[in-house]
Amino acid sequence: MGDVLILIGCPQIPVQSPLVLYIADFLQDAGHRPIVAANPSAKQLIKTSDPKSHYVSAYKDLDKAIGELADGTIQYPLIISLIHNDAGLTYTATTSAVAPKALLISVLFGEHAYDLAEEIEYPTEKVVAPVTHNTRPLLTKLDEVIEWAVLKI
Amino acid sequence: MGCLENMNYEILGRNCSFKEAREIIRTNSTEKYEVPPGFKLLEKALIGVPPLIIGIANEKLIYAYTKPCHGTFVVVVEDPEGVEHVRRNGKPVQ
Numbered sequence: 030m031g032d033v034l035i036l037i038g039c040p041q042i043p044v045q046s047p048l049v050l051y052i053a054d055f056l057q058d059a060g061h062r063p064i065v066a067a068n069p070s071a072k073q074l075i076k077t078s079d080p081k082s083h084y085v086s087a088y089k090d091l092d093k094a095i096g097e098l099a100d101g102t103i104q105y106p107l108i109i110s111l112i113h114n115d116a117g118l119t120y121t122a123t124t125s126a127v128a129p130k131a132l133l134i135s136v137l138f139g140e141h142a143y144d145l146a147e148e149i150e151y152p153t154e155k156v157v158a159p160v161t162h163n164t165r166p167l168l169t170k171l172d173e174v175i176e177w178a179v180l181k182i
Numbered sequence: 183m184g185c186l187e188n189m190n191y192e193i194l195g196r197n198c199s200f201k202e203a204r205e206i207i208r209t210n211s212t213e214k215y216e217v218p219p220g221f222k223l224l225e226k227a228l229i230g231v232p233p234l235i236i237g238i239a240n241e242k243l244i245y246a247y248t249k250p251c252h253g254t255f256v257v258v259v260e261d262p263e264g265v266e267h268v269r270r271n272g273k274p275v276q
Binding site: 038039041068070071091092095096098099100114115116117118119120122123126127150 | 199200218219220222226227228229230231232248249250251252253254
């Protein structure tokens with residue numbers, strides 16, 4: 030069982046941090062090591078919620094993680110990207126281009142979730158709900174897609 | 183080579199979408215090159231939605247720089263090594 034990368038963006042939408050822990054928990058149960066790539070503020074929020082690293086196995090700087098994928102020094106069979114703005118979409122499109130062999134899941138939330146989902150042109154499995162505070166509308170589809178993904182890798 | 187913060191740079195656009203940034207680059211550049219996402223400038227992988235365009239005007243680089251919480255900026259950077267790197271390795275486009 031290998032490492033799975035969870036890419037996250039700006040932490041301004043409340044559902045982001047709990048989604049990271051939820052996904053990490055799912056991956057741990059499936060025998061994988063969740064690695065979170067984030068900017069310093071997003072990383073700090075997750076670390077505060079998971080101080081003993083029960084859920085997240087390791088952290089990476091977001092730009093550094095993409096740099097490693099571009100250099101080919103590291104590969105992940107599965108990458109799960111949490112997106113709620115144009116910057117998140119831009120980072121994920123880059124990830125898709127530099128890691129074409131990875132199975133990529135795009136989880137879109139926030140008030141512009143549907144508009145952002147329509148702009149996606151890279152190959153990915155999408156989980157979309159325009160939520161900011163309530164994770165519930167995302168969870169059923171998210172469970173389904175991650176369950177499928179961990180069986181596939 | 184080094185960090186963008188240590189270079190002479192101006193900001194041509196801020197808080198743009200990546201599409202808007204691409205158009206600002208096109209209209210402000212005399213030479214334009216397409217590069218793959220992850221192309222290295224200042225030792226850092228460029229973030230962007232393909233096609234990724236880097237412009238050159240007055241021997242300065244014009245490109246998009248994305249930050250997770252602040253969106254995409256278009257920067258004009260005095261980076262002679264970067265200009266050579268882009269001319270050598272980018273694909274010229276109209």
